[in-house]
Amino acid sequence: MALLEVDESATYAPLGRVTSNVRCVQQSLEYKFQTMKFRTWLASIAGVLPASLMAVVLFLAVYAWPAIRFNGVRFAFENTWNLGNLYADPITIAGTQIQPGAHYGILFLIVGTLLSTLLALLLAVPVGVGAAMFLAEKVDARLRTWISLFVELLAAIPSVVLGLWGYAVLIPFLAHYLFPLLTHTIGYVIPIFGGPSGSGYGLFTSSFVLAMMIVPLITATVRDALVAQPAPLRESALALGATGFETTYHVLLPNTRKVLIGATFLALGRALGETMAVLMVSGNALNYLPHNIYDPISTMAAFIVSQLDSALQDPTGMAVRTLAEIALILCIISIIVNALARLVLQLWSGYAQRPRLAV
């Protein structure tokens, strides 16, 4: 019988190390070869995922290159999306063929995307954290699962259905009741709440719809983190005379800060890429920035959808390539945001990368 010696100080490690720690009659070169072959085979199949992402980014970069060169840096700082005179003959500027008058500037898109996402976070985080606190502390465990599920399903609703609801129900409600109310109350104090109350299509509506999609993520994460707080911590705070709310708010919640920030980044990533719901409620502003929270806006993702067939009218193809440039920028921004989120989660130890040995 082979004696099995297991190195108990080793944490679970790559397959190779475990097998080398197990001295067994069957270990042989052939066995090692089989292991390598399987791992390589698995690795190459797994490679489809990174390959497809790389293909998309590469394609966008190559396809948008002429537009990147033509538009330059001023692209991000101007409010002039102009496809030019599509019914005139193309002209050539600096070696590129474009329609006369074509000039691309997407400042309003960048502002629209950033503002709607930030406002969505401003709406979602307090509501999400509040709901999480209540769920974790005041609702008993059995009921908690059901209510949490109910609220988390908010994130599962397809974007286009939320857009449908927003368009059919939310916009009339906001335009007829909430917005006029706000302009006549807070509007006199805070300028961005004032001004014409608009048509209901605009910044606030887009942010509200985005917030609905990201709140469940924040609620679920914070709730789990609160529930996972050690009981002694809670008990000692209560023993010192704190009320339940003070315990949760001053003692437990700060411990969830790291998880909350990580979840916020992930929510940010999701909000940046939202297309359909925003497309249906944002008002599709063109070439101007919002003056108050009721003004129409445009976001990058929604803009690509709404402008694609206009861009296809440009015989020089520059308009389509510029849309590809916008898509590339959006892709890069979401890559950066998601990478930051993972980095934050990893560095601040909310994220277990190495499973522990079962004890």
Added chain:
Amino acid sequence: MSFRTGVACTAAFALVAGTVLSGSAAMAAKVSLLETGSSLLYPLFNLWVPDYQKNHEVQITTQSTGSGTGIAQAISGIAQIGASDAYMSNPQMKKDKGMLNIPLAISSQMINYNIPGLNKQHLKLSGPVLAGIYSGTVKNWDDPAIAKLNPGVKLPHNQIVPVHRTDGSGDTFIFTQYLSFSTPSWSNSAGYGTTVSWPAVQGGIGANGNPGMVNATKGTPYSIAYIGISFKNATDSANLGEAALENKDGKFVLPDAATVSAAVNQMSAKTPADERISLIFAPGPQSYPIINYEYAIVKEQQPAQTASALKAFLKWGISPTGGNASHYMNAVGFVALPKAIQELSDKQIDKIKPATG
């Protein structure tokens, strides 16, 4: 992989392959045509297709996506019929040779507004005033320019919300042509096209498709929009107001069969063989200024299977006993093609040939 897994995989693959192949074999017999494009032509195609398919073996899918998409997909061959309210531009015709712009009917465009209390009246508006509204120089409904055209009407002091199309649209094309032909300052700035760089007007809204325009105007008090005539039922049921527009002779007219026909008769003699011409701002005291040919943008070279089906359908469409019959035209507010134009369209349809090789 074990033997059982292998057998299971092969069986599954065979099942899938069998379904796919038998499916395509069965369906290979039926020709399918894809029509996509103008939201203005969409209601008409939806009336034509069910009736046409009663007597003809062909599957026609209709889509409302916007004239821009219609033209682009007809050029790339993804769609057989690109419905468009705008003809193709010269650079486009040069770049993509072998495209036909075939008028199917004559349509017009309404200017609708939503002013509480004034929707039952027909306000008088002109090209320069509209250009002012859409460029932000005419800000409120009681602006002197509007008041001058409408003496005695109590106009409210509210900000005008101009609604424009976001998608590549033939309606935008003909509307901006009206603005360009009547107002030099517009012609020198935004110009015309299926998509233009709309001057930034605070609060202006972009909507998708004619239906989107109807809904946006319906939901936004003090808004104004340009909407195709085939949506008259929708604008009526939404209680939107309709403007009387100033034509080239200085008269204010509403779009109806008489005024549209008057404009067509002025322009049909001038229509060239490739039928790409603007009917905007036609002369004549009775002429309505915003009318246009509704085009089917079609590639001359079609796959052998679809060429004859496509020709048959288009010929039926322009025929006075087929698609141009009065009950179809009246249902969407269009006007039938005059005989001379029908003959020109017919000649263009004859150019559709199966691709060789």
Added chain:
Amino acid sequence: MTIDVASVSHQIPLSRTASASHQVRLSRRLFSAAGWIAAGSALVFLSALMVWILGVVFIRGFGALAPSLFTTVTQGNGGGLLNAIEGTAVLSLGALLLAVPFGVAAGTYVSECRFSRWASVIRFLADVFVGVPSIVLGYFGYVTMVEWLGWKFSVAAGSIILAMICLPYICRTTELALGQVSNDLREAAYALGASDRRVIMKICLPAALPGVLTGILLALAISVGETAPLLYTAGWSNYLWDGSLTHSPIGYLTYAIYTFINEPFASANALAYAAALLVTGFVLLINVVARFVLGQVRH
């Protein structure tokens, strides 16, 4: 474990002790009560929103439900949704057929060989991939498959793009599911001399099956709800699928929601709500099944 009482106590406003005036205690109680009311209102607000949305979708959708919805295709401005339902099924199943093998393989590799450089790369890219807007992928699909490869609007293009959207989710959930399989199981298998392939395919994956299935179901829910990428790859068709993978567009439910709601015809609007009801109902059902029947898996 030890609790640092000092750090706890200084976070609580204990400067006012119990022996202070009654008024002070009241202010803390009021603040706490206000706090819970605020937190509770947040929860009530969210629940109310959920009820409102579901209410609108279901009530208006039910109004449009009729047996003909499931037996006829869309015709003009009305008709049924049979072609859209069939199309959604075909596209989603096609997407899963493509995504599941590659996604599960990726997740397995990342979980089992987690210290290799390649695994870290894949894990990072999978997380990043989830965040790429679906319109970007749809646009990519339009230019490469619909135009360059000449497939036109087709099931192939639509399914491939949907598969790309599902891939990172399946990879991630597979990794999590495998991570929850106890190491004892693995070590026992290795100790008995099983090869890698046996351990993974015969021991680990079956043990992680509920988690993997959850991931697949969630990916299915996502693909059923997608709109933007399909607009540019699958197109739309008023007819049932003719079985060809290329050169033939296909319908799907989310198109009906997006386009028909805008039509000024009541019959078209009814179809939009009916489609919304079907899609939302199906997606919610999958989510509930995945959570409860198969156990919860944290994203």
